[in-house]
Amino acid sequence: MTETETILEVQQLSSHFETERGTVRAVDEVSLKIGAGQTVAVVGESGCGKTVLALSILRLLPSPPGRIVGGEVLLTGINLLDLSEDEMRKVRGRDISMIFQEPMTSLNPVFQVGEQIAEVFRLHQAMSRGEARIKSVEMLRLVGIPSPEKRAKDYPHQMSGGMRQRVMIAIAMACSPRVMLADEPTTALDVTIQAQIIELILSLQRRTGTAVLLITHDLGVVSEAADFAFVMYAGRIVESAPAKELLISPLHPYTTGLINSLPGRDSAVGRGVFLKAIPGMVPPLYNLPPGCRFQERCLEALPICQDQEPPLREVAPGRSCRCWRH
Numbered sequence: 001m002t003e004t005e006t007i008l009e010v011q012q013l014s015s016h017f018e019t020e021r022g023t024v025r026a027v028d029e030v031s032l033k034i035g036a037g038q039t040v041a042v043v044g045e046s047g048c049g050k051t052v053l054a055l056s057i058l059r060l061l062p063s064p065p066g067r068i069v070g071g072e073v074l075l076t077g078i079n080l081l082d083l084s085e086d087e088m089r090k091v092r093g094r095d096i097s098m099i100f101q102e103p104m105t106s107l108n109p110v111f112q113v114g115e116q117i118a119e120v121f122r123l124h125q126a127m128s129r130g131e132a133r134i135k136s137v138e139m140l141r142l143v144g145i146p147s148p149e150k151r152a153k154d155y156p157h158q159m160s161g162g163m164r165q166r167v168m169i170a171i172a173m174a175c176s177p178r179v180m181l182a183d184e185p186t187t188a189l190d191v192t193i194q195a196q197i198i199e200l201i202l203s204l205q206r207r208t209g210t211a212v213l214l215i216t217h218d219l220g221v222v223s224e225a226a227d228f229a230f231v232m233y234a235g236r237i238v239e240s241a242p243a244k245e246l247l248i249s250p251l252h253p254y255t256t257g258l259i260n261s262l263p264g265r266d267s268a269v270g271r272g273v274f275l276k277a278i279p280g281m282v283p284p285l286y287n288l289p290p291g292c293r294f295q296e297r298c299l300e301a302l303p304i305c306q307d308q309e310p311p312l313r314e315v316a317p318g319r320s321c322r323c324w325r326h
Contacts, residue, residue, distance in 0.1 A: 006074075007211045008034040008057075008096070008179045013071035015049075015056045018064065022286035026052040028235035029071070034179060039205065039212045041226035041243065043219065043258070047282055049235040050215045051101065054181045057213075058098055059088055076178065094124040097172040098181040099201075102188070103164035107156040113167045114140070114152025120174040139170040143200060162193040169200060176208040183215045198225050219258060223247055231255045234293040235285055237312060241319040251321040253298045254278070292324070300325060 010032050017024040026049045034040045042050050055061050057073050059080060073080040075096060080088065100106040108116060117139050118132035127135065133152070140148035143166040156164055165185060172180050182201060186194035202225060205212055214226060222229050226243040231252060239252040250256045257278035280297035283289055289296055295305040304324050312322040 005035045006033050007036050007076060008213070009072075009074040010053075010057065011072040011074065013053070013056060013073060014069045015052055015061060015066060016069050017066045019286060021284075024285045025235050025288070026066075026285060027056055030232070030235075030237055031071075032230050032237070032240070034211045034213055036178075036211055037205065037209045038227050039202070039214055039225050041214045041216060041222045041229040042232055043216055043222055043229055044232035045217060045258075045282060047285075048232045049285075050217075050232055051183055053232070054098060054183050054213070054215055057181065058092060058096065060098075090124070093120050093171075093177070094175045095177055096179045096181070097175070097177045099165075099168050099172045099183060099185045101184045103161070103168045104156060106168060107164060109156055112153050112155055113159070117152075117167070117170050117174060120171055124175050135174070136170075139174055140167070142204070143167075143170045143173075144196075145170075161189055162197065165189065165193075165197055166200065169197070169204070173204050173208065173210070177210055179211045179213065180205075181213045181215065184217070185214075186216075186218070186221065194221075201225070219247065219262060231258070234282055234288065236293065236322065237320075238294065238322040239320065245319065251315065251319070251326050252294075252323050253300050253325075254294050257297075292322075 010030060012029045012031055013027055014029055015027040017026055030053060032040065042053060044050055056068055061068065068081060080091065083091065107113065114133060114136045117136035121127045121132040121135045137148045137152050140152055145151050145163060145166055159167065185201065186197050189197065198221060201212065214221070216222060222243055229241060229243045229246045230237050231239040231254065233254050239246065239250070239255050246255065247259065250259055260276045261278060278297055283293060283296065291307045291309055292305040295301045298305065302324050310322050310324045312320050313326065314320050315326045
């Protein structure tokens with residue numbers, strides 16, 4: 001990916017939380033790039049720092065206790081961390097937007113959904129109330145909500161989970177942003193609705209050319225939607241690769257463990273579904289072990305893993321891995 005094609009570049013970003021138990025290094029020197037029209041996935045277990053990464057990019061970390069302690073977030077070459085809060089408000093929703101994990105808590109329960117979509121147009125495109133109302137109905141139609149004129153007058157609690165998620169997508173895509181962050185957009189939805197939501201995001205992306213940063217723990221979503229993938233563990237990127245290569249030939253033992261933990265068939269008996277879980281637990285981010293952060297759960301650990309953390313190294317064109325075995 002050349003520099004001119006890069007829309008969003010995160011360089012050595014670190015975000016910490018100060019707690020009674022110590023400093024939680026939720027995002028620790030994370031770097032990634034997204035090109036125009038690309039879908040890039042960040043995948044990992046719950047608690048690995050994926051959502052904090054997205055909130056840090058948008059500068060929405062609750063402070064205190066959270067704070068960005070280092071790095072850069074470059075949107076078409078402009079460092080978002082250098083902008084004032086007023087300047088950042090103009091960027092959010094217009095140039096970079098986000099689909100939050102739980103639409104019921106992200107949508108305002110006392111405003112009609114049409115009003116909440118219209119607010120984006122009034123804020124960023126200086127439309128009148130009437131014009132913004134018409135555009136909000138168009139957006140509801142675009143995201144596949146039936147009878148959009150009627151549903152625009154509904155409140156969030158009057159809609160199903162899938163419809164609320166479509167409203168969140170309509171808000172995020174209203175101004176055709178350069179980058180959209182999608183934080184677990186299919187969580188708590190039925191499997192059939194999950195597929196519809198992912199297809200909706202991808203179809204809107206094809207229509208607008210928006211780059212998508214997809215945050216997920218679902219490798220099935222990665223295989224269907226992502227061009228490139230970053231695997232995150234305990235606040236750090238441990239592997240990156242084109243999505244299909246990552247799933248076919250993982251390099252890091254943690255990535256292998258994630259793939260092996262997917263439901264599969266027991267080939268020994270020819271029937272039944274089995275799960276092969278990764279042993280142990282993610283270490284607390286306020287008390288990380290010395291050496292490799294995955295070494296206490298790794299079945300392939302070497303002596304060096306116990307006291308020296310491996311660097312993230314390019315091991316093949318377009319592929320990087322944080323492991324002493326590579």
